[in-house]
Amino acid sequence: MNAKLILIPIFLIGSCVTQDQPINDVIFDVFFNVTTPNGISDQVLRESNSETTDHPVTTVGQKNLPRPLSGNSFQACGTRMVCVRQYLCNNGKVDDSGTKLIEIRLGSGCNTGLEKCCDISEISDEPTLNPLPSTVGCGYRNKNGVGIKISEPTDNVAEFGEFPWMVRILEKTISNGKVVISPKCGGSLIAPRVVLTGAHCVNTTQILNYRVRAGEWDSKSNAEPYPHQDREVEEIIMHENYNSGNLKNNIALLFLATAFDTAAPHINTICLPPANTNFDSLRCFASGWGAKNQGDENLTNILKKIDLPVVSKAKCQNALRQTRLGPFFKLHSSLMCAGGEIGKDTCKGDGGSPLVCPMANNSDRYYQVGIVSWGIGCGNENVPGVYANVKALRSWIDEKLASKD
């Protein structure tokens, strides 16, 4: 049943309704604290939502009222119309088909593409999300998303929560006296308190400048089904033989001040590969918020998913020798390659992000095989992208983790 209907008697009894005031207006006023385009806030009778990152739900009896995407106000978008999450605007029933959500990049007259301008009579209750089947252990990919499914297979867009190990490294800088937080690199969770990323992404002397965000998907929105989590960095360990010229040993570990809550359904760790596994030719996934195509100035808002094959060292070195690197180029053993297919590549802004491959005995689970490092352009045929070789660097990771125990 619609939340508004069960609430009607409560407010009639409360005798706050005048005879000639339409009932929908009363409900509208009471439950949709609306910020109008001129910034005037109507009656503030909703429970207050403290900050946007933890998405509190207002519950009345068994019902969850819809909540604004940010702050305490719904954005007004017409006469008795407000912006709500798209799936809540469907003749009073939650739209679980996801079909309309694929238009998220087109905009909706609302501030974020995840919202829709909705007549208040059509808005449904906020559903309570059912817990997902338990996936205890590292490397479980949520291929159908967590709580919501939005993308088409051809989209190259990750589902919400699909890669629960994916994190974003943010950098804090001061500009005009204000703290500005901007995306720096991708990374992955290899333990609830440990992030794996590229050495080229961080500077060990500036730990206070970084912050790590897990559970992120659409960086321009807080409308995701579950909130992201932020953690501060306590220590950075960079490979002692990292070479910023040729990016050999391009690996760093970030130890966080506190662990991420991996009990959240959209946040989990990735498994590390055993030394004896061969991933050549296997189809794997890279993810990241980097540019979609070579030359794009902007990063993507919604996490990208790129399916691509691992390329053997011999084939990759040969392919890279055809580029400006020249015929004598040697690929260092701490690097590996993937891709070489038109338009399916990591690119600028994806640095530090994980390349993951399915386990041979369980295709729902993944190992992290690479860390996005560099490439000659992006998305060109027969020019694979270059990744730090996690399998080759595994003993370094183990040694550093052991030293922290």
Ligand code: 4AZ
């Ligand atoms: C970069 O600039 C970058 N095509 C990352 C990956 C690739 C190229 C460039 C691979 O971070």
